[in-house]
Amino acid sequence: MSTETQDDGLEYNFAYLDEQTKRMIRRALLKAVAVPGYQVPFAGREMPMPYGWGTGGIQVTASILEPDDVLKVIDQGADDTTNAVSIRKFFQRVAGVATTEKTEGATLIQTRHRIPEMPLHEGQILVYQVPIPEPLRFLEPRETETRKMHALEEYGLMHVKLYEDIARHGHIATTYAYPVKVNDRYIMDPSPTPKFDNPKMNRCAALQLFGAGREKRIYAVPPYTDVVSLDFEDHPFEIQAWDNPCSLCGETNSFLDEVIMDDQGTRMFVCSDTDHCTTRQQQGYQGPGQEAAE
Amino acid sequence: MYVAVKGGERAIDNAHRLLAEDRRGKTSTPDLTVDQIREQMKLAVDRVMTEGSVYDPDLAALALKQARGDMIEAIFLVRAYRTTLARFGSSLPVETGSMKIDRRISAAFKDVPGGQILGPTFDYTHRLIDFKLAADGGDPEEAISMDDAMPQARHVLDLLAGEGLVETPEASQDQAPPGDITRTPVEFPMDRSTRLQSLARGDEGFLLALGYSTQRGYARTHPFAGEIRVGRVAVEFQPEELGFPIQIGEMEMTECNMINQFQGSKTVPPQFTRGYGIALGHGERKAMAMALVDRSLRAGELGEERTAPSQDEEFVLSHCDNVQATGFVEHLKLPHYVDFQSELNLVRKMRRQVEDGIAFAGKEAAE
Ligand SMILES: [Zn+2]
Numbered sequence: 001m002s003t004e005t006q007d008d009g010l011e012y013n014f015a016y017l018d019e020q021t022k023r024m025i026r027r028a029l030l031k032a033v034a035v036p037g038y039q040v041p042f043a044g045r046e047m048p049m050p051y052g053w054g055t056g057g058i059q060v061t062a063s064i065l066e067p068d069d070v071l072k073v074i075d076q077g078a079d080d081t082t083n084a085v086s087i088r089k090f091f092q093r094v095a096g097v098a099t100t101e102k103t104e105g106a107t108l109i110q111t112r113h114r115i116p117e118m119p120l121h122e123g124q125i126l127v128y129q130v131p132i133p134e135p136l137r138f139l140e141p142r143e144t145e146t147r148k149m150h151a152l153e154e155y156g157l158m159h160v161k162l163y164e165d166i167a168r169h170g171h172i173a174t175t176y177a178y179p180v181k182v183n184d185r186y187i188m189d190p191s192p193t194p195k196f197d198n199p200k201m202n203r204c205a206a207l208q209l210f211g212a213g214r215e216k217r218i219y220a221v222p223p224y225t226d227v228v229s230l231d232f233e234d235h236p237f238e239i240q241a242w243d244n245p246c247s248l249c250g251e252t253n254s255f256l257d258e259v260i261m262d263d264q265g266t267r268m269f270v271c272s273d274t275d276h277c278t279t280r281q282q283q284g285y286q287g288p289g290q291e292a293a294e
Numbered sequence: 295m296y297v298a299v300k301g302g303e304r305a306i307d308n309a310h311r312l313l314a315e316d317r318r319g320k321t322s323t324p325d326l327t328v329d330q331i332r333e334q335m336k337l338a339v340d341r342v343m344t345e346g347s348v349y350d351p352d353l354a355a356l357a358l359k360q361a362r363g364d365m366i367e368a369i370f371l372v373r374a375y376r377t378t379l380a381r382f383g384s385s386l387p388v389e390t391g392s393m394k395i396d397r398r399i400s401a402a403f404k405d406v407p408g409g410q411i412l413g414p415t416f417d418y419t420h421r422l423i424d425f426k427l428a429a430d431g432g433d434p435e436e437a438i439s440m441d442d443a444m445p446q447a448r449h450v451l452d453l454l455a456g457e458g459l460v461e462t463p464e465a466s467q468d469q470a471p472p473g474d475i476t477r478t479p480v481e482f483p484m485d486r487s488t489r490l491q492s493l494a495r496g497d498e499g500f501l502l503a504l505g506y507s508t509q510r511g512y513a514r515t516h517p518f519a520g521e522i523r524v525g526r527v528a529v530e531f532q533p534e535e536l537g538f539p540i541q542i543g544e545m546e547m548t549e550c551n552m553i554n555q556f557q558g559s560k561t562v563p564p565q566f567t568r569g570y571g572i573a574l575g576h577g578e579r580k581a582m583a584m585a586l587v588d589r590s591l592r593a594g595e596l597g598e599e600r601t602a603p604s605q606d607e608e609f610v611l612s613h614c615d616n617v618q619a620t621g622f623v624e625h626l627k628l629p630h631y632v633d634f635q636s637e638l639n640l641v642r643k644m645r646r647q648v649e650d651g652i653a654f655a656g657k658e659a660a661e
Contacts (some may be wrong), residue, residue: 018378041479041481042479043476043477043478043479044479045377045476046373046374046376046377046476046617047374047377048374050370050617050620050621050624050625051617051618051620051621051622051625052621052622052623052624052625052628053621053625053628055621075628075629076629076630076631076632077632080302080303081302081629082302082305082306082629083628083629084302085302085303085306086306089303089306112628113630113632113633114632131622131625141608142482142608143482143608143612144482144483144608169644169647170647173640173644175633175636175637175639175640176632176633176636176637177633192630192633193632194632194633194635194636195636196636214618214621214622216479216480240636240639242639255632255635256635257631257632257635258635258638272631272632272635
């Protein structure tokens with residue numbers, strides 16, 4: 001790959017990381033794809049962004065990015081959130097790749113906390129930023145223990161936790177980072193996406209890659225892999241639902257953000273996926289908020 | 295009417311400009327030079343080098359200037375720069391026993407061969423603000439030179455090792471290539487060289503608190519400061535094609551050997567054990583705290599019961615890196631509104647259930 005010289009005179013390898021590091025990460029990625037849902041340790045590098053701000057996802061993206069890729073970066077479903085802007089700018093600067101806000105037109109989407117509403121298609125790659133890759137971490141803080149539990153497929157603790165939720169609240173009280181079982185083997189943390197997005201991971205046509213920079217783990221879900229949200233026969237998995245449609249585009253089947261409008265606490269609900277919402281509005285869909293404004 | 299907030303890019307650019315302005319402060323005050331920081335804020339520079347894991351006083355001073363004096367930010371800058379550097383190979387282990395000594399003290403013996411050398415230390419100063427420094431302190435009085443050449447002296451602990459009173463570090467480990475936590479993912483349990491490496495770049499404050507906790511009864515190790523030495527060591531490198539080592543430079547380092555009591559076990563007679571600490575530049579507090587924690591973490595190896603945080607390898611080593619810690623703590627500033635929305639819906643649902651339950655119970659009671 002060529003070396004890019006920047007406006008400020010600094011020189012970086014294409015997509016910032018040196019080729020040796022990229023190879024190391026790609027090897028970890030191949031292993032991750034071969035064993036879906038298994039957390040592969042990798043020698044994560046110190047990036048020029050803070051840990052916890054997407055360094056895992058950024059390293060994965062940097063390792064697989066090609067000059068003709070079209071990159072989309074979202075945070076909370078939106079392209080214009082500050083950290084999404086910052087990461088997109090980073091790759092524009094160090095890789096010079098084309099970027100887009102359109103889910104459909106992107107070859108590579110890096111995301112934090114959401115999966116786009118529009119179904120992804122074959123050939124696309126979704127890269128997740130992951131803070132705590134270990135789904136068992138809050139039940140067992142020790143890595144030495146959790147690795148053993150995965151190796152032995154000893155997941156009783158997780159089922160007990162979910163069962164205790166039901167005993168106490170009558171339902172499972174986990175709303176995001178809701179644990180899934182991948183390819184009928186490993187329990188996996190879907191990253192802190194809302195459980196609303198879990199069904200989109202199942203048999204998804206796109207390749208899903210997960211990078212945890214601080215914890216130095218990579219894992220993957222290859223296309224068309226079974227991803228099942230944990231549940232019980234008498235308490236099946238359910239996703240969130242809203243009483244209102246999106247105020248702007250009228251969508252009734254998307255994840256909605258609640259926006260506080262004034263000091264009196266007036267609320268409105270809008271799609272968290274900004275591309276989905278604007279596309280629908282361009283197609284002529286209208287929500288109750290738009291109609292009221294007219 | 296709500297319009298999705300646009301303009302994140304402009305906001306970020308402007309934040310960067312404001313930061314640059316704030317960093318400079320009033321332009322009527324002369325700009326701080328990197329030389330001034332390196333020469334007059336030496337201990338800050340040294341800490342940035344140690345926890346940033348690069349021996350480069352100019353770079354550390356520049357990082358401190360850019361970071362506006364925020365230590366962890368400066369350490370982060372140095373670390374991020376370090377990752378981009380090419381590696382030529384590993385030096386030979388530095389011989390701290392042949393250190394050219396600036397300061398060397400032992401709290402275990404009144405006198406030792408080579409002597410107690412106080413050197414530049416805050417230890418016996420009275421902590422009174424020196425207002426002369428605010429006025430124009432002028433140049434300090436010249437110190438009386440005890441000896442023209444920097445002295446050298448054997449390690450105090452070597453003198454005890456001869457008698458078998460203090461353990462000798464296992465020779466087998468000396469031969470093994472040291473681990474590199476910046477190039478291989480860490481795994482637990484860690485070997486001691488990798489563990490020492492993690493501690494060496496670990497946060498001074500965190501290790502200080504943990505070391506302190508061992509003195510207050512959480513895994514007491516009965517420590518004595520066997521020796522603390524500060525001075526310059528030669529760095530040697532042996533190119534493969536050359537076959538003999540060449541000196542490529544000198545580094546200032548601080549080393550601490552703690553001596554700790556050990557009751558002995560079935561296989562080992564009672565003897566003193568060691569805790570080891572080291573820092574780039576002058577960093578006594580760090581080296582001492584590290585030595586206490588190192589000794590505490592050897593509990594398993596020495597057959598001691600693990601009861602305290604300082605003995606818990608995963609707990610200590612997973613949390614001692616301040617660049618990782620600050621990143622994850624501060625990432626809470628990033629938007630989390632999708633997750634918060636999910637929790638909001640859940641709490642509303644649970645409150646409704648409780649209210650319905652109360653209403654139902656109230657109705658039943660009334661009937
Ligand atoms: Zn919408």
